[in-house]
Amino acid sequence: xxxxxxxxxxxxxxxxxxxxxxxxxxxxxxxxxxxxxxxxxxxxxxxxxxxxxxxxxxxxxxxxxxxxxxxxxxxxxxxxxxxxxx
Amino acid sequence: xxxxxxxxxxxxxxxxxxxxxxxxxxxxxxxxxxxxxxxxxxxxxxxxxxxxxxxxxxxxxxxxxxxxxxxxxxxxxxxxxxxxxxxxxxxxxxxxxxxxxxxxxxxxxxxxxxxxxxxxxxxxxxxxxxxxxxxxxxxxxxxxxxxxxxxxxxxxxxxxxxxxxxxxxxxxxxxxxxxxxxxxxxxxxxxxxxxxxxxxxxxxxxxxxxxxxxxxxxxxxxxxxxxxxxxxxxxxxxxxxxx
Numbered sequence: 001x002x003x004x005x006x007x008x009x010x011x012x013x014x015x016x017x018x019x020x021x022x023x024x025x026x027x028x029x030x031x032x033x034x035x036x037x038x039x040x041x042x043x044x045x046x047x048x049x050x051x052x053x054x055x056x057x058x059x060x061x062x063x064x065x066x067x068x069x070x071x072x073x074x075x076x077x078x079x080x081x082x083x084x085x086x
Numbered sequence: 087x088x089x090x091x092x093x094x095x096x097x098x099x100x101x102x103x104x105x106x107x108x109x110x111x112x113x114x115x116x117x118x119x120x121x122x123x124x125x126x127x128x129x130x131x132x133x134x135x136x137x138x139x140x141x142x143x144x145x146x147x148x149x150x151x152x153x154x155x156x157x158x159x160x161x162x163x164x165x166x167x168x169x170x171x172x173x174x175x176x177x178x179x180x181x182x183x184x185x186x187x188x189x190x191x192x193x194x195x196x197x198x199x200x201x202x203x204x205x206x207x208x209x210x211x212x213x214x215x216x217x218x219x220x221x222x223x224x225x226x227x228x229x230x231x232x233x234x235x236x237x238x239x240x241x242x243x244x245x246x247x248x249x250x251x252x253x254x255x256x257x258x259x260x261x262x263x264x265x266x267x268x269x270x271x272x273x274x275x276x277x278x279x280x281x282x283x284x285x286x287x288x289x290x291x292x293x294x295x296x297x298x299x300x301x302x303x304x305x306x307x308x309x310x311x312x313x314x315x316x317x318x319x320x321x322x323x324x325x326x327x328x329x
Contacts, residue, residue: 008289010296012276019280019296022168022287025140029280 001075003043007083016040018083026081032074035060039074043084049075092116093166094175094224094235095250099123100162103131106155107162111238113248121173124165131157134164163222163239167284171294175226175235176302177284182218182234182253183207189218189234189251190327191225192311193282194259201241202315203259203323210320220245222284225253227298232305255307255327262312265322275308 003009006024010017016037018030032040038059042052052075053068060067078084088101091114099120100107107126134157142150167177180193181200185207192200201220208215218234221241226233232253240246258270258278276299283299286292309327313319 005289006287008292008296010293012300013273019292020285021289021292022285023289027281027285029277031277 001043001048002046002085003040003078004083004085009040009044018078020081020083024082026083028081030078030081030083035070036074039071040078043075043078090116090118090120091238092118093237094170094173094226094233096121096170096173096175098166098169101125102158102162103128104155104158106153107159110159111162114238122169124162124169126158126161126165130161130165134158134161163237168286168288168291170224171286171291171298173226174228174298175224176295176298177222177237177239178225179222179282179284181220181241182223184216184218184234184249184251185211185214185324185328187251188254188328190324191223191234191253191256191306192259193256193278198259198261199313199315200259201243201245203311203313203319204245206315206317206320207324210317210324216247216249216251217245218247218249218251225302227302227305229301232302253306254329255309256302257309257311257323257327260310260312261314263314265311265313265316265319267309267311267323267326270308270310272303272308274310276303279303 006021008019010019016032020026039052052071056067057064087105089108090097090099091111093114097116097118097120103126131154139149180191181204182189182191183204192203194200219236219240222239224235224237233250234253235250236246236248311323
């Protein structure tokens with residue numbers, strides 16, 4: 001999976017934003033906290049749920065199942081606005 | 087039909103199917119050599135129809151019946167807006183008024199009263215106030231400052247002038263019982279500004295747009311105004327923003 005090409009990431013004073021281009025039906029922006037920003041950063045290249053979970057586990061001190069649940073949750077929210085290419 | 091127009095200091099050759107757009111843009115006609123050209127196809131008009139139909143459907147309104155000529159007017163500006171980031175310029179949805187040669191930009195969610203507020207400025211300041219554009223002006227954003235330009239696309243009341251003025255401030259409007267204005271920081275203005283700027287379909291042009299928006303928020307003063315519809319709203323806003 002990967003971030004859809006109608007969505008861009010942009011750095012706003014250290015905070016990661018997702019902004020839709022005019023090609024998307026979603027016309028808004030998504031602000032993220034640091035871990036969500038990290039997940040979004042992973043999605044800039046083709047990746048998988050387990051790959052992102054691995055990278056998150058190497059970065060954050062939390063049980064893997066909790067991390068995987070959180071990653072899934074973020075991806076589901078992005079999916080809802082059409083930001084994920086499967 | 088092919089004619090050249092000078093908008094925001096750039097000359098654009100516009101080739102259209104219908105004549106309406108040329109009538110609409112006639113105040114900006116030029117004989118100068120084009121910097122770039124755009125051409126409308128039937129597919130561009132179809133795209134505008136789909137877009138306006140889906141926006142009306144989303145609002146729960148009956149389907150509009152815009153003529154193809156009218157849809158073409160929008161298609162022309164969309165094509166121009168897609169290209170303008172190449173010239174450090176963006177199209178912005180707002181109302182811009184100039185006083186004593188300095189421009190002030192008001193932006194808000196649709197229906198808040200941008201046009202009403204700039205009308206109050208004209209009533210309060212009389213001939214000193216010149217309407218730059220009441221709907222979709224352009225902003226050229228460079229290291230030396232921001233310039234607001236009038237464009238033919240100046241809203242349903244056709245309020246605007248083929249002119250340019252350095253932009254002093256951006257003000258986010260909200261409705262209030264009493265009038266109050268305050269300086270705000272970049273982070274308080276950023277999301278609204280990003281909502282009101284034209285978003286190109288081409289990701290590269292969108293990246294340029296985002297970088298221009300970043301620069302815009304650093305180069306002008308930012309305010310938030312809560313206002314009613316009394317002329318004192320203009321007095322409060324102008325006297326705080328004029329410096």
